[in-house]
Amino acid sequence: METITIENVVQDLFDAEKGVKTLPQFANEFPGMDEDKAYDIQEKLVQKKCEEENTAVSGWKLGLTSKAKQQMMGVHEPSYGVLLENMVLIEGDSHSLTPFIHAKLEPELAFVFKKDIQGSYITPAQIMDATDYVVPAFEVIDSRFEAFKFTLHDAIADNSSSSRYILGNQFMSPEKIDLQLTGIVFRKNGEVVATSTLAAVMGNPAVAIAWMANKIAKRNQFIKKGQVVLSGAITQAMHISPGDHFEATFDGLGTINTSFQIGE
Numbered sequence: 001m002e003t004i005t006i007e008n009v010v011q012d013l014f015d016a017e018k019g020v021k022t023l024p025q026f027a028n029e030f031p032g033m034d035e036d037k038a039y040d041i042q043e044k045l046v047q048k049k050c051e052e053e054n055t056a057v058s059g060w061k062l063g064l065t066s067k068a069k070q071q072m073m074g075v076h077e078p079s080y081g082v083l084l085e086n087m088v089l090i091e092g093d094s095h096s097l098t099p100f101i102h103a104k105l106e107p108e109l110a111f112v113f114k115k116d117i118q119g120s121y122i123t124p125a126q127i128m129d130a131t132d133y134v135v136p137a138f139e140v141i142d143s144r145f146e147a148f149k150f151t152l153h154d155a156i157a158d159n160s161s162s163s164r165y166i167l168g169n170q171f172m173s174p175e176k177i178d179l180q181l182t183g184i185v186f187r188k189n190g191e192v193v194a195t196s197t198l199a200a201v202m203g204n205p206a207v208a209i210a211w212m213a214n215k216i217a218k219r220n221q222f223i224k225k226g227q228v229v230l231s232g233a234i235t236q237a238m239h240i241s242p243g244d245h246f247e248a249t250f251d252g253l254g255t256i257n258t259s260f261q262i263g264e
């Protein structure tokens with residue numbers, strides 16, 4: 001059998017997304033796989049996407065920051081991924097399902113930064129201070145693995161299942177909202193499918209973002225001025241079928257809407 005290399009798996013992940021097809025999980029067969037190696041694969045995949053899709057990094061996403069998501073995916077730790085400019089979808093529009101394998105949608109809180117965040121130990125207070133505004137967001141995740149099943153290392157290599165993201169249009173200073181008690185009502189086709197509060201994200205989404213800032217610092221990366229960071233899902237993710245409409249209302253922060261259709 002051919003040995004698996006970083007180059008092979010990067011190509012396979014890239015081709016799976018392009019070809020709208022799944023891959024078997026590989027982390028358990030990958031020689032010497034550990035978290036660092038999984039992020040090495042992610043980094044190479046992101047680099048390839050930037051080059052071949054002629055796009056650039058726009059920010060970061062946290063994954064698996066809530067108990068609901070950790071239980072849903074059978075993992076016990078958060079992860080992060082990289083957002084690209086060509087992953088943005090417009091709020092309110094109906095989007096084609098053609099590019100997706102088996103996409104799911106989840107409500108998140110996005111933080112947009114007005115300062116670079118560097119340092120040896122970054123606190124949630126520094127995250128608050130560096131945030132320009134927070135805004136309700138949706139993330140579309142689309143694992144490249146069969147049946148949306150993976151180990152933490154597989155998911156990290158797959159850029160934390162990232163696919164698209166949608167920002168709402170009501171912006172708020174993070175000091176103006178309660179980052180624990182702000183309630184969220186998530187509706188699919190008019191029916192309430194989940195309710196939660198921001199505390200579902202590691203007790204407070206600013207804590208999750210500080211966790212990520214410290215994690216990426218170990219790989220000599222940092223959150224840059226102008227970048228967006230998605231907090232990680234506030235509720236469980238919902239599968240997207242053609243014709244579905246989703247709405248999430250955030251107390252005091254407004255509502256975000258989107259829908260999906262077959263074809264362009």
Ligand code: OOG
Pocket residue numbers: 061062063064065066069073106139141143155160161162231232233
């Ligand atoms: C991994 C990505 C999870 C979130 O917000 O928790 C994620 C996955 O569940 O596919 O984006």
Ligand code: MG
Pocket residue numbers: 061062063106108139141230232233
């Ligand atoms: Mg997410």
